[in-house]
Amino acid sequence: MSIISTSSTMAASKQFTKEEIAKHNKQGDLWLVIDSKVYDVSRFAAMHPGGLSVLLDEEVAGQDATEAFFGLHRHEVLLRPQYARLQIGTVVGEKPQIVARAAGAVSTVPYAEPMWLTKGYHSPYFTERHRAFQAALRKLLEEVVLPDALAREEDGKPVSQAVWDKLAEASANVMALRFGPGPHLQGRTLLGGVVKPEEVTFLHALILAQEFARFNSRGYMDGGNGSLIGLPPILKYGRPELRDKIMNDFFDGKKFTSLAISEAFAGSDVSGMKTFATKTDKGWVVNGTKKWITGGMVASYFTVGCRSEEGFVVLVIERGPGVETKPIKTAYSSAAGTAFVTFDNVLVPFENQLGEDGQGLLVILTNFNAERWGMAAAAISAHRVIVEECLKWATQRKVFGKPLISQAVIRAKLAAMISRVESAQAWIEAITYQMINMSHEQQAKLAGQIGLLKSFATKTAQETAEDAVQIFGGRGITKTGMGKHIEHYHRTVVFDAILGGAEDVLDDLGVRQALRMMPKNARL
Numbered sequence: 345m346s347i348i349s350t351s352s353t354m355a356a357s358k359q360f361t362k363e364e365i366a367k368h369n370k371q372g373d374l375w376l377v378i379d380s381k382v383y384d385v386s387r388f389a390a391m392h393p394g395g396l397s398v399l400l401d402e403e404v405a406g407q408d409a410t411e412a413f414f415g416l417h418r419h420e421v422l423l424r425p426q427y428a429r430l431q432i433g434t435v436v437g438e439k440p441q442i443v444a445r446a447a448g449a450v451s452t453v454p455y456a457e458p459m460w461l462t463k464g465y466h467s468p469y470f471t472e473r474h475r476a477f478q479a480a481l482r483k484l485l486e487e488v489v490l491p492d493a494l495a496r497e498e499d500g501k502p503v504s505q506a507v508w509d510k511l512a513e514a515s516a517n518v519m520a521l522r523f524g525p526g527p528h529l530q531g532r533t534l535l536g537g538v539v540k541p542e543e544v545t546f547l548h549a550l551i552l553a554q555e556f557a558r559f560n561s562r563g564y565m566d567g568g569n570g571s572l573i574g575l576p577p578i579l580k581y582g583r584p585e586l587r588d589k590i591m592n593d594f595f596d597g598k599k600f601t602s603l604a605i606s607e608a609f610a611g612s613d614v615s616g617m618k619t620f621a622t623k624t625d626k627g628w629v630v631n632g633t634k635k636w637i638t639g640g641m642v643a644s645y646f647t648v649g650c651r652s653e654e655g656f657v658v659l660v661i662e663r664g665p666g667v668e669t670k671p672i673k674t675a676y677s678s679a680a681g682t683a684f685v686t687f688d689n690v691l692v693p694f695e696n697q698l699g700e701d702g703q704g705l706l707v708i709l710t711n712f713n714a715e716r717w718g719m720a721a722a723a724i725s726a727h728r729v730i731v732e733e734c735l736k737w738a739t740q741r742k743v744f745g746k747p748l749i750s751q752a753v754i755r756a757k758l759a760a761m762i763s764r765v766e767s768a769q770a771w772i773e774a775i776t777y778q779m780i781n782m783s784h785e786q787q788a789k790l791a792g793q794i795g796l797l798k799s800f801a802t803k804t805a806q807e808t809a810e811d812a813v814q815i816f817g818g819r820g821i822t823k824t825g826m827g828k829h830i831e832h833y834h835r836t837v838v839f840d841a842i843l844g845g846a847e848d849v850l851d852d853l854g855v856r857q858a859l860r861m862m863p864k865n866a867r868l
C-alpha cells in the first residue's frame with residue numbers, strides 16, 4: 345500500500361559514479377544507494393531507528409543497499425518527506441525500478457485486484473463505465489480518506505469532519521451513493537458525473553463497499569459505517585418527515601445514526617432484551633441499555649429495538665435528555681466509537697416509531713441481507729489487500745540467501761490465500777447480479793446464500809490472517825514497520841466474523857433455507 349502523490353516525486357538531478365559513491369563510506373560521510381537513488385545519510389545515520397552500525401556495514405556504506413533496504417523497510421519509508429530529502433542524486437546510467445502506485449491507480453501485482461479490474465481480463469458483469477466509476481472513487485478515497493484513516497486509527501478519534509464534508513460535497517455525493525441504487529440519488533451529481541443516478545446498480549454498491557474496505561483501518565472504517573446499518577430501517581419505515589430530516593443530515597455529512605439492538609443481556613435473541621418502551625399519552629417512554637453500538641459515541645440518532653406490552657417495537661431515539669453514551673474499549677481503535685448506551689426515561693414521540701406495534705422484528709430483519717452482503721464485500725476486499733502484502737513480502741524478503749517465495753510451504757500458503765479470495769469474490773459478484781435482477785421481495789431467497797457467503801468470507805479471511813502471520817513471522821505481530829498491516833488484520837479480522845451474525849448461525853440459516861426449498865419429490 346505504498347502510494348505516491350505526484351508532488352513527492354521530485355528527485356535530485358545530480359548523477360554520481362559508483363566509484364565516487366563508494367568513497368563516502370564512513371561515519372560522518374556516509375552515502376548509500378537504494379534503487380539507483382543516492383542518499384546522503386551522514387547526519388541521519390545517528391538517528392536511524394535501525395541503528396548506526398547497520399549503515400556502516402561494508403555491504404551498505406557507499407554501496408548499493410537496495411536488497412538490504414527492501415528486506416527491512418516498506419517502500420513508504422522512502423516516500424516520507426523527511427527521508428525523501430536525503431536523496432542527493434542518482435547513479436550514472438541507472439534508472440529507478442521500484443515505483444509506488446499512484447493514488448487511485450490499480451495495482452499491477454497479480455491477484456491484488458479483482459479479475460474485472462485486472463488488465464487483460466474480462467467480466468460478464470462489469471463494463472468500462474464501472475471501471476471509470478471505480479477509478480474516480482479510489483482516487484477520491486486515497487486522497488481524502490486514507491490519510492485520515494491512518495491517523496485516526498492511531499489516535500482513536502472519529503472520522504474527521506473535513507472528510508465527511510468532502511464526501512458529501514454536491515459534486516460527489518458519496519454519502520448518498522453509499523446507500524446503493526434508489527430514489528435517494530435522483531437529481532444528484534455523482535462523483536463528478538462519472539455515473540448517472542439511474543445507472544447506479546448493486547454493482548456500484550459492491551465497488552463502493554470494496555473500495556472503502558481497502559485501508560486496513562478497521563476501527564476507523566466501522567466508525568464511519570455505523571449509519572449504513574442504522575439508517576436503512578429509517579429509510580424504509582420512517583415517516584416521510586423524519587426520514588427526510590435524518591437522511592439529509594447524513595447525506596450532508598452532519599449527523600449520524602447507529603443501530604442499537606444488542607445488549608449485555610441479549611444479542612440476536614430479541615426475546616431476551618430488557619430495553620423496554622412504555623406507551624403513554626405523550627409518546628413512548630424508554631428505559632434500558634445497549635452494548636457494542638458501533639459509531640454510538642458520535643451518533644445523533646439511535647435506531648433502537650425495544651420490548652413493550654404491545655410486542656417488539658423499533659424507535660428512533662434522538663440524543664438528548666436521558667440518553668448517555670460511554671466508550672467501550674475493543675480490540676480495534678476507538679475511532680469506531682463503540683458505545684455502551686443508556687436510556688433513562690427517554691420520551692420518544694410516536695412519530696419516531698418504525699413500523700407497527702409488534703412488527704419490530706420485521707423492521708430489523710429487512711436490512712439483514714444488505715448488511716451481511718455489505719460485510720462480505722468488505723471482508724473480501726480487505727482479505728485481498730493481505731494477499732498483496734504477502735505476495736510482495738515473499739518476493740522481496742530473502743532468507744538463507746534466497747527469496748522467501750522459493751520455499752514450497754510459502755507458495756502453498758499463497759495458493760490457499762488466492763483461492764479463498766478469488767472464490768469469495770466470484771460468489772459475491774454472482775449474488776450481486778441476482779440482486780440486480782430481483783425485486784426486494786424476491787431477494788428474500790438470497791438470504792441463505794448471503795449468510796453462507798458471509799460466513800465463508802470471514803472464515804477464510806481468518807485462515808489467511810493466520811497464514812499471513814506465519815509468512816511475516818515476528819513482523820506479523822508488530823504494530824509498526826513491514827508487517828503492520830498483517831498485525832492489524834490479524835487483530836481485527838474477527839470483527840467481521842461476529843458483526844452481522846456469527847458464522848455458525850449464518851451457516852445454519854443457509855442450510856435451513858435450502859431445506860425449505862427442497863422439492864418434495866427429490867430422491868437419490
Ligand code: HEM
Nearest residue numbers: 383393394398404409412413416417418421427430825826
Ligand atoms: C535512506 C535510507 C534509510 C532510511 C530512511 C531508513 C529508515 C528507517 C526507519 C524509518 C526505520 C523504522 C522502521 C520502519 O518504519 O520501517 C528503520 C528501521 C531499520 N532499518 Fe533503516 N533506513 C534506511 C536504510 C537502511 C539500510 C540500508 C539498512 C540496512 C541494513 C537499514 C536497516 C534497518 C534495520 C535493521 C531496521 C530495524 C528493522 C526492524 O525493526 O525490523 N536501514 N529504518
